[in-house]
Amino acid sequence: xxxxxxxxxxxxxxxxxxxxxxxxxxxxxxxxxxxxxxxxxxxxxxxxxxxxxxxxxxxxxxxxxxxxxxxxxxxxxxxxxxxxxxxxxxxxxxxxxxxxxxxxxxxxxxxxxxxxxxxxxxxxxxxxxxxxxxxxxxxxxxxxxxxxxxxxxxxxxxxxxxxxxxxxxxxxxxxxxxxxxxxxxxxxxxxxxxxxxxxxxxxxxxxxxxxxxxxxxxxxxxxxxxxxxxxxxxxxxxxxxxxxxxxxxxxxxxxxxxxxxxxxxxxxxxxxxxxxxxxxxxxxxxxxxxxxxxxxxxxxxxxxxxxxxxxxxxxxxxxxxxxxxxxxxxxxxxxxxxxxxxxxxxxxxxxxxxxxxxxxxxxxxxxxxxxxxxxxxxxxxxxxxxxxxxxxxxxxxxxxxxxxxxxxxxxxxxxxxxxxxxxxxxxxxxxxxxxxxxxxxxxxxxxxxxxxxxxxxxxxxxxxxxxxxxxxxxxxxxxxxxxxxxxxxxxxxxxxxxxxxxxxxxxxxxxxxxxxxxxxxxxxxxxxxxxxxxxxxxxxxxxxxxxxxxxxxxxxxxxxxxxxxxxxxxxxxxxxxxxxxxxxxxxxxxxxxxxxxxxxxxxxxxxxxxxxxxxxxxxxxxxxxxxxxxxxxxxxxxxxxxxxxxxxxxxxxxxxxxxxxxxxxxxxxxxxxxxxxxxxxxxxxxxxxxxxxxxxxxxxxxxxxxxxxxxxxxxxxxxxxxxxxxxxxxxxxxxxxxxxxxxxxxxxxxxxxxxxxxxxxxxxxxxxxxxxxxxxxxxxxxxxxxxxxxxxxxxxxxxxxxx
Numbered sequence: 001x002x003x004x005x006x007x008x009x010x011x012x013x014x015x016x017x018x019x020x021x022x023x024x025x026x027x028x029x030x031x032x033x034x035x036x037x038x039x040x041x042x043x044x045x046x047x048x049x050x051x052x053x054x055x056x057x058x059x060x061x062x063x064x065x066x067x068x069x070x071x072x073x074x075x076x077x078x079x080x081x082x083x084x085x086x087x088x089x090x091x092x093x094x095x096x097x098x099x100x101x102x103x104x105x106x107x108x109x110x111x112x113x114x115x116x117x118x119x120x121x122x123x124x125x126x127x128x129x130x131x132x133x134x135x136x137x138x139x140x141x142x143x144x145x146x147x148x149x150x151x152x153x154x155x156x157x158x159x160x161x162x163x164x165x166x167x168x169x170x171x172x173x174x175x176x177x178x179x180x181x182x183x184x185x186x187x188x189x190x191x192x193x194x195x196x197x198x199x200x201x202x203x204x205x206x207x208x209x210x211x212x213x214x215x216x217x218x219x220x221x222x223x224x225x226x227x228x229x230x231x232x233x234x235x236x237x238x239x240x241x242x243x244x245x246x247x248x249x250x251x252x253x254x255x256x257x258x259x260x261x262x263x264x265x266x267x268x269x270x271x272x273x274x275x276x277x278x279x280x281x282x283x284x285x286x287x288x289x290x291x292x293x294x295x296x297x298x299x300x301x302x303x304x305x306x307x308x309x310x311x312x313x314x315x316x317x318x319x320x321x322x323x324x325x326x327x328x329x330x331x332x333x334x335x336x337x338x339x340x341x342x343x344x345x346x347x348x349x350x351x352x353x354x355x356x357x358x359x360x361x362x363x364x365x366x367x368x369x370x371x372x373x374x375x376x377x378x379x380x381x382x383x384x385x386x387x388x389x390x391x392x393x394x395x396x397x398x399x400x401x402x403x404x405x406x407x408x409x410x411x412x413x414x415x416x417x418x419x420x421x422x423x424x425x426x427x428x429x430x431x432x433x434x435x436x437x438x439x440x441x442x443x444x445x446x447x448x449x450x451x452x453x454x455x456x457x458x459x460x461x462x463x464x465x466x467x468x469x470x471x472x473x474x475x476x477x478x479x480x481x482x483x484x485x486x487x488x489x490x491x492x493x494x495x496x497x498x499x500x501x502x503x504x505x506x507x508x509x510x511x512x513x514x515x516x517x518x519x520x521x522x523x524x525x526x527x528x529x530x531x532x533x534x535x536x537x538x539x540x541x542x543x544x545x546x547x548x549x550x551x552x553x554x555x556x557x558x559x560x561x562x563x564x565x566x567x568x569x570x571x572x573x574x575x576x577x578x579x580x581x582x583x584x585x586x587x588x589x590x591x592x593x594x595x596x597x598x599x600x601x602x603x604x605x606x607x608x609x610x611x612x613x614x615x616x617x618x619x620x621x622x623x624x625x626x627x628x629x630x631x632x633x634x635x636x637x638x639x640x641x642x643x644x645x646x647x648x649x650x651x652x653x654x655x656x657x658x659x660x661x662x663x664x665x666x667x668x669x670x671x672x673x674x675x676x677x678x679x680x681x682x683x684x685x686x687x688x689x690x691x692x693x694x695x696x697x698x699x700x701x702x703x704x705x706x707x708x709x710x711x712x713x714x715x716x717x718x719x720x721x722x723x724x725x726x727x728x729x730x731x732x733x734x735x736x737x738x739x740x741x742x743x744x745x746x747x748x749x750x751x752x753x754x755x756x757x758x759x760x761x762x763x764x765x766x767x768x769x770x771x772x773x774x775x776x777x778x779x780x781x782x783x784x785x786x787x788x789x790x791x792x793x794x795x796x797x798x799x800x801x802x803x
Contacts, residue, residue: 063325064261065357068347068544070325073261075114075214077324078105078341079251083268084331085121092128093121093172097332099179101266104341105219106183113345114214116258117221118251119172123161126168162228169223176221186218191225197253210258224250252315256322263319264344265312266331271352272296272313286349286365289358290317316354326354349547359541367537368505368554372478374534375503378527379454379475385530386454387447390495393526394443397436397491400522405431407514408487415511424613424672425485429512439488442740443495449738449757450499458763460790464783467769468790473761475501477556480577481742482507482545482570484562487515492740493559494523494536500760504536505555507548509562513540545570552576559742559755564615564670580755582720582746584670584696585615587728590687590713592704593624597632599725600703601639606727607701609643613672615744616699616721616731620650620667620677622687628656628680643674650679667694684709688716695719697746699731720746720753 064070080101087094109115173189180187190209196202213220224247248265255263273282275297285292293313316326327344329351330336336343336350343350362370378386397404408431415421415429459471479502483489490506497504508516520538527533539548549558549570558579560570571579589607591600607618627633640647648664649657664677667690681687684702691700699721702713710724721731721744731754733741738756745751751759776783 075260076262077116077255079118079265081267082120086124100338102179122168123164126164248315252319255324263326265328268332370534371503374532378532378535379501383451390447394440396522397440407518410514428485446495454501462788470766478503480505480555481559484509487512490519507539546573549573585698586696587699589701590622593626594706595703646675648677653680699728
């Protein structure tokens with residue numbers, strides 16, 4: 001075995017005579033760890049990245065069962081495939097990609113983990129160097145004998161891979177050395193061949209060397225010695241031991257030998273597919289289990305390297321059997337390369353995770369497919385059938401009230417014992433008999449309104465003779481609704497999904513797990529009436545919200561129901577899926593100088609104090625300047641104090657006061673509690689400008705007796721809900737007569753304001769002709785466009801369509 005150690009710590013080399021001392025000791029065969037400046041403690045202090053130790057204690061021997069457990073990985077092997085390390089022209093290294101990988105490894109190393117790299121790239125780097133040398137040599141000779149005009153006709157010889165590896169190995173290591181030096185991280189190079197694993201003494205030496213390097217917080221960089229390695233022998237695995245045929249098998253063998261917790265194999269594909277990537281039906285497998293090999297069809301190997309996906313799977317399963325968890329992921333994608341390794345270690349859903357533990361129920365991907373299939377059947381039902389389902393669900397809410405309240409009691413007791421929920425969230429979590437009755441009434445309202453929802457004709461046009469066009473309503477598809485501490489949200493959203501013919505994926509907070517489970521069971525029981533039980537699915541697996549937001553090919557719309565932070569997080573995570581909702585509810589009440597004092601006090605009290613945590617509660621009170629130092633203003637302040645509302649003064653309001661309340665930190669604040677900001681404006685127009693600048697386009701109110709002023713306010717303000725002499729708390733689907741709502745949207749397109757049944761529908765165009773072609777309407781054609789508007793009539797049952 002060829003062994004070369006290269007220590008690359010700038011501070012080590014900066015010590016007086018340190019390098020000379022180390023070289024002298026190494027030549028004498030002494031153990032470098034005997035030197036005090038090479039102890040683990042000293043090496044860890046060299047890092048310029050803040051060091052903290054992750055609590056990583058795990059008995060090796062059994063792989064992790066779930067991705068979330070990967071955070072516990074202590075010893076990690078990162079395998080870099082040839083396609084990851086090399087450029088697209090296969091001649092030279094992808095330096096930017098390599099630099100980001102080095103940074104991630106250094107970050108994990110400084111968290112207290114033990115990192116090892118199995119790398120390719122020596123052949124590609126050597127090919128670049130040798131081609132350059134040959135080209136330079138040929139150009140000099142031809143310049144002397146033939147002139148410069150023949151340089152372009154030079155042909156490069158085919159380079160032998162072993163020679164390229166010999167020429168590139170030192171340069172590759174020097175590059176790693178330079179990159180890791182930027183993070184004050186030491187590296188060491190180890191070259192191995194298959195024979196080194198067949199010899200017990202060499203295996204023990206290799207094992208000892210690697211353990212010693214890891215003990216000193218050094219990153220070993222391992223590669224096959226391609227300058228001398230013999231060609232791989234097919235089917236040479238013996239007695240359950242994988243032979244070293246490529247860097248995939250090398251990484252797996254090392255991971256098991258070193259009892260690594262995790263092997264991350266980076267390649268140029270997203271992970272493992274059930275058929276060759278690029279084929280029409282290819283699906284990326286999030287998790288792969290031993291025994292699933294029969295369901296996989298492998299494609300060709302990558303553009304470089306000697307392995308392929310089949311070799312990767314074989315190596316991964318061998319490592320898994322040895323107790324090492326494995327993830328195969330894409331290390332070349334420009335959008336994820338900069339954080340692919342750290343994301344995998346954090347448990348995020350990237351690539352394919354190999355697990356020995358198969359879950360009892362369906363995966364979230366399978367649940368989504370089941371929901372979509374049943375959702376299409378749901379959309380094709382008659383309106384009366386969908387209405388029957390909703391009414392049955394409403395009946396079950398009252399008939400099985402005892403089961404629901406019993407489950408909710410368990411959730412409440414658990415939440416109270418942990419103390420993690422605020423009083424406002426505990427209130428949301430709680431269900432009562434009266435709440436269930438109200439839910440049942442709301443569901444029946446939805447059932448009535450669902451009669452003419454799906455398949456409703458919005459527009460009919462006679463394009464030409466015997467050519468008619470219709471625009472009809474259809475479901476959006478698959479909805480993902482994520483909600484916190486709101487078990488009453490589940491039946492409301494489920495009823496709206498049923499009425500609109502949409503499939504539904506529900507992800508509730510774990511604090512309401514028991515209540516959500518019984519509610520979902522009742523929803524599926526009602527759906528079973530017409531054989532569409534699977535149209536609504538409850539995600540009860542350990543899926544992270546961020547992972548759900550990445551299912552852009554399976555989910556059509558995400559609707560978050562919860563805190564503003566939840567909504568913002570989902571909006572950031574869901575890059576490929578539309579998100580319906582609002583991140584903030586900064587609602588204003590403007591009290592004009594011509595306002596009625598009785599109406600003003602009543603509206604302000606209700607807007608702020610009825611339910612302070614609601615997104616439609618008042619957060620900023622705007623007062624006309626002429627009301628300051630008047631009995632009207634004094635009565636407003638007295639009422640807020642009586643209601644124990646904490647007041648924050650806006651900058652302009654504070655300037656009028658000698659002793660003012662605490663000045664507001666930001667005029668764009670959603671308090672969600674008995675707190676509000678008071679600011680002074682000089683006119684209605686200034687109030688509108690203030691709301692446009694600091695509001696969230698949710699709900700805003702004017703209190704005035706001047707109709708002209710009110711109408712100007714209503715017309716100029718572009719919030720989703722704008723009210724005159726009415727509380728902001730009316731911004732609600734139930735209060736609007738929508739039956740229920742899936743949320744309130746402040747978006748500028750599609751649904752806006754409280755989103756009920758109509759907001760869960762989209763449209764499609766249906767054209768019926770008799771052999772018409774576009775050429776018929778050309779200058780040489782025989783037909784002309786009519787474009788006549790026709791009376792709107794509902795579709796007949798036999799002509800009902802779905803999305």
